[in-house]
Amino acid sequence: MKQKVLLSVNNLKKYYDIPQGLFKEKIIVKAVDDISFTITKGETFALVGESGCGKSTTGRTILKLTEPTGGRIIFDGNDIAALPYKKMRTLRNRMQMVFQDPYASLNPKKTVREILTEPLRVHKKFDHDTRLKKVKSMLEIVGLSEYHLDRYPHEFSGGQRQRIGIARAVILQPDFIIADEPVSALDVSVQSQVINLMLELQKEFELTYLFISHDLSVIQHMTDRVAVMYLGKIVEIAKTEDLFTNPKHPYTKALLSAVPITHPKEKKERIILKGDVPSPANPPSGCTFHPRCPAALDICKTQAPKTSEHGNSHSVSCHLYNKIEEEIPHAISHS
């Protein structure tokens, strides 16, 4: 069953220049460095990684909230990277975003009514009465109600605010929503409510999600495919189930081993990585993961690995898998 590709990101790059003063050479931070992936219609695609690995930047660049340095972002036939500001604005009714911090992403001076009507007004959808009706029904759908209409964001709890943020994103009935850590600022008990809400909305409105998170249990629960990012690069892409049962990249393995066990009797080998994440301003040579990799080879220090396919749309960027596949995975698990 071949499904329609909604978004394809090709060799996306986002570099930041950091000037160091008049006579010093400026530092280039490669926040997102040459990443590619595709998202098919209706699926939930996750970007996972440590903080600072570039996953949020990727999300923002796809929506052109920051200009990409290079590469192509093709959304349903339109190359977003090359689209001028005004044309991009009209395309925005098909792609929306849910932000991480529900306390910062709602204008404190606007009522819920104004916040939710705005997307409809901006994209000139419906007349005044229909808009209000839409807003009311959207409020109900996200679990709020009509009497919240004239309240200000500070009168709500974090979970309620995030529901408003989600309602704002969904009210235009977009095809695609980027959720940038939508639950990480919330209480654990509220997290599951919000996640379930997002899943229900997905069913109801046939949404496609790009779900950015560092929480592996959330990802396991709600996504179809996962891309693991490390220092601005995607190191592994696989179906969620596949990734959790059969991780290939050493970094993915370390990441998964950090998930707390669910049963006290469960035995789990914890892979502890040496050192810290290197600065993206001065990434290591070759494979950027090599200084911390438990299975690093000599080649890793000099050459960046190529991405290779390993069946079932599972791709890895690691030298270990560029060789004969059988020997080496065995070698890592004992290293």
Add this chain to the structure above:
Amino acid sequence: MSANLEKAFHNEPAAKIKSKKESSIYRFFANLFRSWTGTLGFIIILGLLFISIFGPWITPYDPLYADFSKKLLPPMTDGHLLGTDQLGRDILSRIIVGARVSVIIGVLTVVIAGIFGTVVGIISGYFRGWVDVVLMRIVDVQLSFPFILLVLVINAIIGAGLRNIIISLAIGGWVIFARMIRSEVLALREKEFITACVATGVSRFEILFRHILPNLFTPLIILASLQIGTFIIAEASVSFLGFGVQPPEPAWGNMLNEGKDYIFSSWWLITFPGIAIIIAALGVNLFGDWLRDTLDPELKGE
């Protein structure tokens, strides 16, 4: 609606629906009366407004009527509560009428300087680039001149009088507004709710007017209320130096100027207008301080 959503819906506490306007006015005064300095400032401002509106009708004497037989009467004599000046004019009446000049100048200069400064600050902060650089260097240059000196220079060029002093004070005062509004806009444009607007597809123009401008209202009110006091004092200084409102028209500044020759023989000529200036500036500042304390936490997100 599914069971899950239903549950979430019913977890909401039932809310009382209050009239928004009523409750915010009530909260304003409840808050104000909790602070005695704020209340004092508020009362002084109300008094000042009352005097400047109804001044000509409540003066005990004609402020311009000179009676040389009654010149330099000390306070509390012959029906003159605050005494008379060197031309026999009633000082209380002159102070009451002079209040209007101070209020007009204070308010009008703040409005003019505020509007101009805000426009410049917004352009500078929102659009950045070379416009920002040019505008801010102009501001820097102007800030390097002492305020009063600048106002006097402008007055020396365009002449004295009420209208010209408002112009010169506004020219001298807009930079503070520009600076503050720029920094405020710079902070606002990086806020996530502005990014959210961009993501929604709101145009830059609408972001500016619908989202940034309403958030500038609070800092503007605070700065304006504090600046009124500064301008009242500046007007008095300029009038004292002879550039402001011209005699015989009474203004607190030129009353000081006329009275200074009699400072050793008739202290009341200079003392009472001085006290009036202090009270007016103090009242406005007390109220402004209270406003800042009350509104600023709200500014920081909550």
